[in-house]
Amino acid sequence: MISPLKNPLPSGEYAASKVLISFYKDRWVPITFCRFVDAIALYRKAVQSGSEIFIFPPDCKLS
Numbered sequence: 001m002i003s004p005l006k007n008p009l010p011s012g013e014y015a016a017s018k019v020l021i022s023f024y025k026d027r028w029v030p031i032t033f034c035r036f037v038d039a040i041a042l043y044r045k046a047v048q049s050g051s052e053i054f055i056f057p058p059d060c061k062l063s
Helices: 036-048
Strands: 018-024 028-035 054-056
Touching (some): 028 036
Antiparallel strands (some): 018 028, 018 054
16 A cells, blocks of 8 residues: 655654554554654665555554
8 A cells, every 4th residue: 555645754853752553454454663763764674675564653543
């Protein structure tokens, strides 16, 4: 699933903020919570391996 929404990366002050990592396969599947800076590194690794993950704020309601 490719999202048409794109947001610029937040500044360094948010690097330690907690985020939710999920993927989509017929429905949203939450994977884990981690620091934003770690989530970006995981996202880049996922893209390199041909996968796609999504990063959301921790209080996001996935339906």
